[in-house]
Amino acid sequence: MKVIYLDNNATTKVDEAVFEEMRPYLTELYGNPSSMHYFGGQVQKKVDEARKRVASLIGAQPEEIIFTACGTESDNAAIKSALEVFPNRRHVITTRVEHPAVLTFCRGLSKHGYRVTELNVDSKGRLDMDELRASIDENTAVVSVMYANNETGVIFPVEEVGRIVKEKGALFHTDAVQAVGKIPLNMAASSIDMLSLSGHKLHAPKGIGILYVRKGVPFRPFLVGGHQEKSRRAGTENTASIIALGKACELAESHLVDENVRVKGMRDRLESELLRLIPASRINGGGAERLPNTVSIAFEYVEGELILLYLSELGICASSGSACTSGSLEPSHVLRAMGVPFTCAHGSIRFSLSRYTTDDEIDTVIRELPPIIRRGREMSPFGRDLLKG
Amino acid sequence: MWDYTDKVKEHFMNPRNVGDIADADAVGEVGSLACGDALKLFLKLDDAKERIVEAKFQTFGCGSAIASSSALTEMIKGKTLDEALQVTNKEIADFLGGLPEEKMHCSVMGQEALEVAIAKFRGGPVPAHDHGHDHGHGQEQEGEIVCKCFGLTDGFLKKFISQNRLHTAEQVTHFTKAGGACGGCIPKIKELIAEVMGEQQKLAPIKPEKLTNLRKMQLIQEVLENEVRPQLWADGGDLELIDIAGNFVQIAFRKACAGCASSGYTAKFVEQKLRELVADDITVEEVQG
Numbered sequence: 001m002k003v004i005y006l007d008n009n010a011t012t013k014v015d016e017a018v019f020e021e022m023r024p025y026l027t028e029l030y031g032n033p034s035s036m037h038y039f040g041g042q043v044q045k046k047v048d049e050a051r052k053r054v055a056s057l058i059g060a061q062p063e064e065i066i067f068t069a070c071g072t073e074s075d076n077a078a079i080k081s082a083l084e085v086f087p088n089r090r091h092v093i094t095t096r097v098e099h100p101a102v103l104t105f106c107r108g109l110s111k112h113g114y115r116v117t118e119l120n121v122d123s124k125g126r127l128d129m130d131e132l133r134a135s136i137d138e139n140t141a142v143v144s145v146m147y148a149n150n151e152t153g154v155i156f157p158v159e160e161v162g163r164i165v166k167e168k169g170a171l172f173h174t175d176a177v178q179a180v181g182k183i184p185l186n187m188a189a190s191s192i193d194m195l196s197l198s199g200h201k202l203h204a205p206k207g208i209g210i211l212y213v214r215k216g217v218p219f220r221p222f223l224v225g226g227h228q229e230k231s232r233r234a235g236t237e238n239t240a241s242i243i244a245l246g247k248a249c250e251l252a253e254s255h256l257v258d259e260n261v262r263v264k265g266m267r268d269r270l271e272s273e274l275l276r277l278i279p280a281s282r283i284n285g286g287g288a289e290r291l292p293n294t295v296s297i298a299f300e301y302v303e304g305e306l307i308l309l310y311l312s313e314l315g316i317c318a319s320s321g322s323a324c325t326s327g328s329l330e331p332s333h334v335l336r337a338m339g340v341p342f343t344c345a346h347g348s349i350r351f352s353l354s355r356y357t358t359d360d361e362i363d364t365v366i367r368e369l370p371p372i373i374r375r376g377r378e379m380s381p382f383g384r385d386l387l388k389g
Numbered sequence: 390m391w392d393y394t395d396k397v398k399e400h401f402m403n404p405r406n407v408g409d410i411a412d413a414d415a416v417g418e419v420g421s422l423a424c425g426d427a428l429k430l431f432l433k434l435d436d437a438k439e440r441i442v443e444a445k446f447q448t449f450g451c452g453s454a455i456a457s458s459s460a461l462t463e464m465i466k467g468k469t470l471d472e473a474l475q476v477t478n479k480e481i482a483d484f485l486g487g488l489p490e491e492k493m494h495c496s497v498m499g500q501e502a503l504e505v506a507i508a509k510f511r512g513g514p515v516p517a518h519d520h521g522h523d524h525g526h527g528q529e530q531e532g533e534i535v536c537k538c539f540g541l542t543d544g545f546l547k548k549f550i551s552q553n554r555l556h557t558a559e560q561v562t563h564f565t566k567a568g569g570a571c572g573g574c575i576p577k578i579k580e581l582i583a584e585v586m587g588e589q590q591k592l593a594p595i596k597p598e599k600l601t602n603l604r605k606m607q608l609i610q611e612v613l614e615n616e617v618r619p620q621l622w623a624d625g626g627d628l629e630l631i632d633i634a635g636n637f638v639q640i641a642f643r644k645a646c647a648g649c650a651s652s653g654y655t656a657k658f659v660e661q662k663l664r665e666l667v668a669d670d671i672t673v674e675e676v677q678g
Contacts, residue, residue: 303426381428
């Protein structure tokens with residue numbers, strides 16, 4: 001069965017060119033970049049090239065890039081560093097809709113004497129900036145606000161957040177895992193102090209990420225040991241994956257326009273056609289500024305896991321904000337924070353496209369999904385009135 | 390991705406008996422939109438209104454909720470009402486070749502809807518989980534509300550802990566949803582588990598007079614399995630029987646008990662239990678292994 005992969009916010013396919021770039025460094029060119037011999041040294045050159053490529057994508061300088069193992073490590077490292085830099089500041093600000101890599105870490109801090117503020121969002125998923133202004137003070141060590149939400153694609157005004165954070169002398173970190181490669185970023189003219197990025201969201205392999213730390217921003221390492229990454233992240237470099245990430249960033253930079261024109265066009269078409277064909281459906285975060293590849297759409301009176309299982313039988317991959325898919329009993333914390341009613345939250349489906357997505361694939365979803373929703377509603381004791389009406 | 394059996398998949402892809410019965414004799418409804426699952430069961434009776442001749446359902450829920458509803462209707466068709474009431478949630482799950490533990494509450498919903506439908510038809514007291522579109526399994530049930538999020542009482546939870554031999558709070562959540570939202574009632578759920586286990590102990594076998602070696606070894610194993618280990622599980626611990634030589638029993642602690650500072654006390658507790666229920670002269674020794 002042909003797979004129609006529309007779950008690119010979960011993970012992406014490794015680009016063929018990316019794999020070709022990394023292959024020799026898994027096989028014959030296995031040297032350690034820290035070695036004194038030429039065999040290792042030639043790998044160091046490729047790592048340096050990768051660092052330049054990553055920096056270029058986000059408008060940073062190469063020495064501001066620290067390679068890590070994943071987005072989660074970058075997030076944890078950034079927040080922990082800020083707390084060590086400001087040992088006397090005991091307040092942390094984040095948002096209710098953060099990825100668990102930030103949210104779980106911050107919630108854990110409250111057990112260690114930190115006050116943690118979780119900023120609210122409105123019904124469109126937009127950040128409450130007044131709450132940020134009201135809660136930040138001289139005791140705030142770090143503010144961690146995601147660049148764009150993984151479930152809804154809603155983009156936060158991070159530059160404005162950064163300016164507010166600066167006024168109080170705190171550090172500003174942003175989890176940009178979903179944003180990098182999808183929208184243009186320029187650290188050269190930014191109020192962001194630290195930024196996390198994950199390779200597998202932009203067609204590099206899993207297990208590689210970066211933490212951007214602005215030059216001049218104090219940093220305390222999360223992993224200590226060897227002198228790798230200028231002693232900011234110990235541990236032998238994951239050379240092949242670093243080189244892959246460099247190539248993936250180069251490709252992402254060249255596809256940015258495509259992402260915002262062609263991919264966005266397909267997303268918009270999918271969205272408007274589903275809304276047109278399926279009654280009692282709505283876009284989560286509709287009306288807010290969103291990533292070009294993401295749509296979270298709620299179908300009332302039908303449960304999300306069932307929709308995913310029926311889609312999966314047709315080879316269509318998506319994800320859901322439903323409680324049943326996660327093993328927990330509450331629907332997605334993001335949708336709940338937005339005040340999405342239970343009737344919609346349980347039936348929310350996220351489609352996330354990539355540059356590999358084709359018009360044919362979008363046509364297939366537009367054709368197959370309406371009967372699936374109809375079938376689910378026919379089985380449901382609540383959806384029948386809707387079908388009659 | 391859930392590890393659903395082929396039978397579960399077959400039943401959510403091609404559910405049996407979906408729909409309603411216009412002139413149904415009995416209708417039972419449980420769950421709500423807010424909970425994320427709800428089931429409405431329709432029964433048509435005959436043989437002078439004692440036998441289920443037709444069963445249909447409407448379900449809002451995930452794949453396993455649909456499959457459990459489908460299985461239930463297949464299982465009860467042709468049964469008398471009394472026979473149908475004997476169907477347990479475990480049998481519904483078994484019919485489907487098993488459900489992931491996190492999804493057991495789906496099979497519970499089927500059993501509840503059936504109880505409600507039959508009670509309503511018979512005009513007797515309706516079980517507490519009859520609440521139409523408004524959640525609260527236990528609102529009318531005897532006892533105190535334990536789980537405020539899902540409205541479940543201690544009486545309701547104790548019934549499930551006892552019937553399904555649940556020994557951790559996590560399992561109780563998987564079967565009943567209690568504790569699955571805010572988690573505030575988890576300490577209370579642990580107390581209920583301990584209470585139910587305490588009651589089960591009172592029913593424990595009375596110490597026999599004289600034992601053959603073989604019978605003694607069997608008894609020691611039974612006591613460890615049924616009386617001792619469930620109590621350790623409740624605290625996240627466990628033990629393994631290593632050897633039995635006459636009255637000398639060697640055990641090794643596992644999980645939270647392994648390396649626990651109070652494992653000495655736990656070993657004494659094990660010894661006490663075995664002396665109480667098997668023979669007065671048993672000695673327990675903790676070994677590494």
